Amino acid sequence: MAKQTPFYSKHLEHNGRMVEFANHFLPVQFKGIIPEHQRVRSTVGVFDVSHMGRVEIRGKDAMMFTDYITTNDVLSLAEFQVQYSTFCVPDGGIVDDLLVYRMPDYILLVINGARHEEDMKWIMQNKRGDVQIVDRTSEIAQLAIQGPKTENVLQKICNIDLSKIGFYWTAEAKIAGIDMLISRTGYTGEDGFELYIENKYADKIWDAVFAAGKEYDIEPIGLGARDTLRLEMKYCLYGNDITLKTNPLEARLGFVVKLDKQNNFIGQDALKKVKADGLKRKLIGFEMMDNSIPRHDYDIICDGNKSGKVTSGTIGPSVHKGIGMAYVPTEFAATGTEIEIDIRNKPAKAKIVKTPFYQFGTRK
Template identity: 60%
Template sequence: MIKQTPFYPRHLSAGGKIIEFAGYHLPVQFKGIIPEHHHVRTKVGVFDVSHMGRIRISGNDALRFINHMTTNDASTLAVYQAQYSVMCYPDGGIVDDLVVYRLPDHYLLVVNGANNEKDTQWLLEHRNGDVRIENITDAVAQLAIQGPKAEPCLQKICSIDLAPVGFYWATEGKIAGIDCLISRTGYTGEDGFELYIPAQSALAVWDALMEAGREFEIEPIGLGARDTLRLEMKYCLYGNDIDQTTNPLEAGLGFVVKLDKPGGFIGSEVLKQVAQEKPARRLVCLEMLEKAIPRPRLPVFADDNQIGITTSGTMSPSLNKGIALAYVQRRFSSSGTELTIEIRNHRARAVVVPPPFYKSGSRKK
């Protein structure tokens, strides 16, 4: 049974091309991936991300539990602060990547939609002490408002001042009179916010947002542009770039892996070993040096030896060239290394570049 988000009627009326994604009917595009991509980079767009999983963790041992389950250090979070993090298996493979919010009396974990059930199960299996785990996905709708005009647009219908809300910080306030959790987060590289809205009020917020955003030319954006936008930033996509066979260190997510945090975490022993020996391969950014569009799961060569495989690939609308993420053997992972990707029986030339591909995003640092 494929589910619908509360915004489904609006996707239909806006002419969205609907596909099944993570168990939901969601729009893959409205006007086209390329125009939608540019719209978010230059103006403001709104994404229905209600398919993401939302899991509420409470109880006296909530922090200890989250710190055991995730690689980042949740003990450093102030109230209303958020952090990107990863959950690992004992062997260091990735269960999921997620965002952890510390709220006044509980924590909120926002996980990939396709992993929602698996993650909830994983958390329940490891529940220990005074910890309550509630999956609140269906009760809450989620929107991402992204682009350089996101703040002035959202501010028009928001009861609190958004300017002081920093990158990866949240606040609670009214949007169009409805109580929401509001965070300055996103998956595009642009400035923007995510809203957590009571599901029954979701359409009222959508309609108010579209009305308020008219002067900024706000438009709904589909999953297609969400993917090209995130890829230009080297934001990992679970199932493509990371999964249970990859570890966060080789994926370049070491910045959210706190190996020395007290008590460790699931997978920390293996990851310490990996860190010591250095990963055998690394996830790198590859920019095409010739006219060719890389796709996922293509072999990567250094001279005549296959030394890696692509995990994501597309035509970058901002750079107007092919870009890919690929795991390559470590000695081929430094910036400037020229490699080839086998595309349609042709070894197309590419070069390792430092992340992100797109460097002019409006995202606050």
């Protein structure tokens, strides 16, 4: 049975269309995907992301252990810095993508809701050194406030100067008088913050954020617009664009794979070999040359041959085009290369483009 998040009643109040996602009841949309998407690009919107997993790594070896199970360089993090990363299995396949927060006395991992159980198993299997793994997911609610007006909204109800928090930095702060962790992070391409709130304060914080955001027409945003916003930025979605059968180098996530970091990490040898051998395929972004819309799992045709599948596809409400992501053989990965997408048995022309698809985000 899917779980309700601490904001469940708020979604019903706003007439959210509820669906099951990552074992939770979440709103797929409120007023519509397009108006919600535009709300985030133009002013500010609120996402309930409580389905994400929140796991603390504590103990003397917390940093060393996190460095061992993630591909990015944890030891380089300053206190209160946040880092995007991946977990990889020994063959280089991706277990999950995640955020790593370095707090003064612990590490916080924010993982995908749909991968929560698998990730926990995997973390426990690989546990080593003096570490304690504390799954805080069910105690803490998570809100993402996103859009160019986010700082204006939150500053009204926050006790610290938000302009001092850089992109991918975190802080302990009071919002509406309640202590919480906040970070300047998100999945939309716009400026924004994520708030980590004790469950019992969830309603209070939701109401305070909406009251503060009223002058900017703040709205709740569903999973539908979350997907179009992230896809316009070519941000990967686990399960679609990255899986156990893809590695972070071909997924163009090389910037979070530090092959030469001080410590060994799981997947290092395999990924070094992938790099040395050269990539056979690459995750590219393409746009349709006509008005058709690519969708997940449609076939990709390169030079007449079926060469893969669309991993994510949509119409981009801000770019006004059909856009998508796919793994194509390296020789077809260059910007400007034309490929075809099999749109329900009709081949439609597409071309590889520079990404992000949407170039005017306030954070990218």
